[in-house]
Amino acid sequence: MMILRLSNRACVLSRSVRLKSTLSTFFDEVGKAGIILKSASTGIFENLALEDWIHDHVDLQNRSMLLLWRNSPVVVIGRHQNPWQECNLPLMRQLGIPLARRRSGGGTVFHDFGNINMTFFTSKKKYDRHRNLKVVTRALKALRPNLDVAATDRFDILLNGHYKISGTAAKLGRTSAYHHCTLLCSVNRSVLSTVLKSNISEVIKSNATPSVPSPVKNLLDVDPTLDSSTIMDAIASQYNNEFGFDGPVITVDPTHEALMPGIHKMAQDLQTWEWIYGRTPKFSVCTSLVVDDVTIKFDMDIKNGTVEQCAIEIPEGWLPPEMVNEFTSTLNGSKYCPNETAVLVAAFMRTRSMTEDVAEKIHRLCAAVVSVM
Ligand SMILES: Nc1ncnc2c1ncn2[C@@H]1O[C@H](COP(=O)(O)OC(=O)CCCC[C@@H]2CCSS2)[C@@H](O)[C@H]1O
Incomplete structure (x- = not known):
């Protein structure tokens, strides 16, 4: 009882x-x-x-x-x-x-x-x-x-x-x-x-x-x-x-x-x-962010809270194209989440050799993406 x-x-x-x-x-x-x-x-x-x-x-x-x-x-x-x-x-x-x-x-x-x-x-x-x-x-x-x-x-x-x-x-x-x-x-x-x-x-x-x-x-x-x-x-x-x-x-x-x-x-x-977050109905984020005086265009489709498609437009010469590709493929398939993004970008940066200038720019690019998460 x-x-x-x-x-x-x-x-x-x-x-x-x-x-x-x-x-x-x-x-x-x-x-x-x-x-x-x-x-x-x-x-x-x-x-x-x-x-x-x-x-x-x-x-x-x-x-x-x-x-x-x-x-x-x-x-x-x-x-x-x-x-x-x-x-x-x-x-x-x-x-x-x-x-x-x-x-x-x-x-x-x-x-x-x-x-x-x-x-x-x-x-x-x-x-x-x-x-x-x-x-x-x-x-x-x-x-x-x-x-x-x-x-x-x-x-x-x-x-x-x-x-x-x-x-x-x-x-x-x-x-x-x-x-x-x-x-x-x-x-x-x-x-x-x-x-x-x-x-x-x-x-x-x-x-x-x-x-x-x-x-x-x-x-x-x-x-x-x-x-x-x-x-x-x-x-x-x-x-x-x-x-x-x-x-x-x-x-x-x-x-x-x-x-x-x-x-x-x-x-x-x-x-x-x-x-x-994962139960959010499918949505897209389309925005332009200013990083280092250059305008960067982001276009992302997010399904089940996960980036399904990501496109980034960067003015020519700001970053080597292979780094931009690497960056977008890191985001593709990842959770639309600041922690996960920061961890994945840091991991990709560790495995590539790059100049300090490029590393700095990738950091700022990452901070810009994270600001809309
Ligand atoms: N706590 C609270 N009570 C009343 N209205 C609120 C509150 N917080 C925000 N708002 C106002 O309501 C709108 C959203 O109104 P809207 O009509 O869109 O949504 C609701 O009302 C949902 C009520 C859910 C009640 C549940 C009961 C237990 S768990 S939560 C918001 O933009 C504010 O303007």
């Missing part, structure tokens, strides 16, 4: 007990129609894995579930998006802000501790985004009756009819579904807007899903007496009210492999380069 350790109104699925059941069989034993979970993790990959695990393993035919979670700073792109088009990857690397690709569609958002995420799990039949967003707007109104918050036809929530405070995405499986959304409480808005501005969007051609940028605001900007844990509590109690449930908020730790067998692998899969 698994034990629920009660702390005030909240429960913690205890790690200290000897587990005889997984989270899904535990829910079957408890037999509740509605369950509210809160993640103990602030790691995006663990939290996205928790969503995947619940979606794949919990019987959602006769049960609905709300998961509340928050993350440390991260940019989260939709399943069919192009990260180079959506965000400033060089700046994110500099700031140490990771990128994650989620399994649901839709656009790109920024999360930090000032952003709340909610995931509403249901059977596919009961999937109802309007009703879920009503839980959020009513919870906010219950806290501050004067707040002007309303859901739109595209399932955003707007503050004062203009400022986006919540964005929505969803994943529909064969029999079950989840709808997840954000809520901006006190996010760092200057980081949000700078990381969500691509440095190379104008040189990318792609059919990937584009985001729909909106003016955003934090709830705490209009009412600094609010705080995100009060808001989370209000959402949990409104969820119970709306659906007629009465459960407590259960804290669950997504690193607890025994409770959720297979979850570690799910989190690992979400962190692979192949999932985050």
